[in-house]
Amino acid sequence: MNGVLGVDAGGTSSRAALFTPDGTLVRRGHAAGANPGALGMDRAAANLTAAVRAALGSAQVSAVVIGLAGHPDRCRSLTERVFPPLVPEAAPVRIVGDVVTAFAAGTSSPSGTVLISGTGAIAAKIIDHRPVATADGFGWQLGDEGSAFWLGRAAARATIRTLATARGGDRSGGGLLAVLVVRHLLPGSAGGDAVAELAAAVHARSPLALAELAPLVSEAARGGDPVAVSIVAEAASRLAKTASEVHEPGLPIVLAGGVLTADGPVREAVQGHLEGAVTAGDPAGAAAWLAARPFLDPRESEARHPRFTRPR
Template sequence: MGPDPITPADDRMVLGGDVGGTSTRVLTIGWDGSPLGRGSAGGGNPVSHPDTAAAAFGHALREALAGLDPARVRAAVVGMAGGSALQQPTVRDAFARVWREAGVRCAPTYVTDLEVAFAAGTAEADGTVLIAGTGAVAGSLRQRHLVRIADGHGWLLGDDGSGFWLGREAARATLRTLDAGERLGPLAKSVLRELNAWGAAQGPGPNPGRLRVIHRLNTGPPVLLAELAPLVTAAHAAGDPVAQRIVEEAARLLAVTVGRVRRTDERTPIVLAGGLAARSSPVGARLRSLVAEAHSGPVCSASDGAAGAAWLALSAADAGAATEEARLRLALT
């Protein structure tokens, strides 16, 4: 038998989850905002891979509740990219089964990934949020509910400035360099090595390595493009002018996406979330400058969507407990 469930003095708990394409995270917190349990798993988009998404969420949920009594969960909020898939009975039933098997009795509330990202960055009810990671999407919120959205169209139709976009631009720049027979810079070299085309690029004949790059990217999964994004960051740090131009354009496109959902006279917070929007990212650093130049209002960072979801769950269960102090405690853990 396992250990007895933890029963603190105030044993009421809430739970927040963030289901994304690359990772799934669940956080259980107490009434004072203190973390009690965490869980993580791989990503899963409920639109394209509902079974994978439900299984990943189930794994993370069990981890976050380990040693805790799931019957004590008073509210649960889950942010989900592709959450519209829950309107399909099979997808909805798959997630409902996960909750039942975990022993959680309260009915979960599903919201968008934009709403939990915004809550992770500010306690304000109105404002703007941008998520820039593998994909890119921005939204305007009123009373913590999404009222307007821009981009998030997917790698084929949009997600301008995202990880997908960066990787595609890196591949295109590499192919243009090969076509022109120009000297390969740090970015082109790293792309060729990543795609196992470096040897072919050193061989005889016109445009060596070109066919290898084209074949690999056109026959591989779309996420292969996003996996090239870190090469742009590394080449940017090495001073590659091609990578520097790509980074500048990515930041510009993301700033444009923010502007599509925000009025020019707004002074509400702007929350930036996702790896590309981080201060440590060259795209994020430049993006922050562009956003600050174009808009009024504080620019905030959000690092953990599950923390934002947990804070929203606490607010739903007891608005008085969902203080800024509790939100900051979550943001710092």
């Protein structure tokens, strides 16, 4: 048979991966985001087309699975624009939620829980590779607790309060986290009112840009900064609570998203709450594995899963 194509289409990036049915990687493609709700249909379609073309080359495929979040009608319209010129009419193109591909990136089990912490945060209960319940995922204004945005906002809030109480607005005091945040948001600034400058720098950006500060929280926590350690502990507690709202005991838990797939204190703290949780690998590869499953018997499908989903 021909190859199978998996696609992980997010709001900031799109990744496509072409595999042989035995799990051998043939080629990858990468482009900017392809969420039609966030980017508009034309831009999303152009980006998704670029990623898919790069992965396909001149190859033919027998099946495609795309992990995509958003309204079902928009997702269907997107795939109807992108795939007919690129894949044979006989090759099925199946859309699944990005929570499904994230879950499949961590386990060959068809059912369990996925906890995702990236820019946002959500947990989903998966049954037979279908989401049946979710917790959080309410967006930065209403939820996403323990996400990169949540961590970054906590870091910025702690820092500006530290600066406000520091004698003379000393921007070098207050611990490692405050120093790292000031250095990131006020590069090259050596004087003036640090509180006013930091507030202006934050408000001049998109709110979600605060997610850029999340790695600084991990760095400072590794360095023993007590404020950062406290933020990490609170984030992990909130993430674990989100997972517990949908988790069925005895089934696997997969940790996904940039915050939880990175080797660092947040993941370690979450794993302390969620015993046995595993880290997701490549979601585009997981989508390709889902595309290959109908052509494999159950034992082959389980045995080949690690070849598709090993981290990029």
